[in-house]
Amino acid sequence: MILSHHAAGQDPFGGLSRFRGEFYSCLTRRADGLFELADAVLCADGPVRSLVELSLVGEHRRGHGGLYDALSAGRVDVARLRRALAEVPLPRAADGRLVLAADLTCWLRPSAHTSPERILCHTYGRGKDQHIPVPGWPYSVICALETGRSSWTAPLDALRLAPGDDAATVTAGQMRELVERLIAAGQWKDADPEILIVVDAGYDVPRLAFLLKDLPVQVLGRMRSDRVLRRAVPPRDPGTRGRPPRHGGEFVFGDPATWGTPDAQTVTTTRLYGRATARAWDRLHPRLTHRSAWTSQLGALPVIEGTVIRLHVEHLPSGATPKPVWLWWSGTDACETTVDTLWQTFLRRFDIEHTFRLFKQTLGWTCPKIRTPEAADRWTWLILAVFTQLRLARPLAADLRRPWEKPAPPDRLTPARVRRDFRHLRPKADCPAGAPKASRPGPGRPPGSKNARPTPRHDVHTVGKPGTGKRRTKKSTDPRPRRTG
Secondary structure, eight states: OEEHHHHSOOOHHHHHHHHHHHHHHTEEESHHHHHHHHHHHHHOSSOOOOHHHHTTSTTOOSOHHHHHHHHHHOEEOHHHHHHHHHHSOOEEOTTSOOEEEEEEEEEEOTTOTTOSSOEEEEEEOSSTTOEEEEEEEEEEEEEEEOSSSOSOEEEEEEEEOOTTOOHHHHHHHHHHHHHHHHHHTTSSOTTSOOEEEEEOTTSOHHHHHHHTTTSSEEEEEEEOTTOEEEEOOOOOOTTOOSOOOSOOOEEETTOGGGTOSOSEEEEEEETTTEEEEEEEEEEEEOOOOSSGGGTTOOSSOOOOOEEEEEEEESOOTTOOOOOOEEEEESOOSOOHHHHHHHHHHHHGGGHHHHHHHIIIIISOTTOSOOOSHHHHHHHHHHHHHHHHHHHHTTTTOOOOOOTTSOOOOGGGOOHHHHHHTHHHHGGGSOOOOOOOOOOOOOOOSOTTOOOSSOOOOOOEEEEOOTTSOOEEEEOOOOOSOOOOO
């Protein structure tokens, strides 16, 4: 593992204080309340279960009314905060390459009938292969990955998907802006290896590579096991007449008779999975049609060639029957060393799931019952700033373990263990938030009066087919009548 903020030998407290000062500068309205709210998340004992409990944390010197007011009426300069996150030292692979992982995570709000812009999010049920659509706000999150077994990532950007958005198109635009910020911050230079982007099967990997082809990036992602790709066009014999074909023979993932001899093959012995066999076939591409996401593409559709890698292991730690994993890489001419590096890098993509679990179960990202999506975005950026401070405090924290936990070396502390010691590190870092002024609570609504302005209720949006521009709405199941006029 190579962490530039570990290797640089800089003052860790200085880096933490600089980021805290820059984070405070990004809060343009209700800055003191939002900053102390982030400190309350960092210094709370145990998982965050509600916002009102954060107002009881000693580092939060305001009442619960000021806490809710900061989330509903505060302002965050998101563009400046994104630049600040891009300037923080990032983890890199052993060869100095930046590895970025993108994935969708949902803030489920099934009963929030007064919250607009909710979308049906696919979640996994308890049964086998059960997908349950639940209304919520989906977020596209991009993180920088480390090498080796670790629960640490570096969240760099988060973007909420609006009704009608295509995940691949939105992620491509989000990734493009992030790569440009990283280049402007000096995180990537002309002599560095190309940035590797890793995604799961929920994305159209060839389309993502096509949309980012002018950037110094490579795309690696998983494909479904029922896909059919095409080979490159073989050379034509002299004197052949007629229109030349654009596609070669079929490569069917489910039919071994169409695979042929692999261009590269490796066998690696692993501790958890036994023997891992990886086979790669060069210059395979999907046959695109003017449907779905390619409807607006004019003229002939592009031929997006890449390398297909089939990974198969002997056994799984859970005892289940292992299934082969199919990967598609936007590069070509992969050697055996490159094939091993690619599939091992893809397995590191699952570290982003540890970050999502920490967001939801420990930092309380989805606990607040926030009504507006703007307040949800504000709270999301506070959580990203909180996790970044945990990363910067990583080399400073002591291991305050529970009696039943095993000791961990300083460089192997988990984010939850670093958070336990942040209360002791906070007095040594910069705290720019000012003390609250003395005030009296407002009179509130007169006793016995009714609400003359009922909150409007919103339907749930369901995503239509990509590229059609159509979207549907699902009627609310709330039994109460809706007011009109």
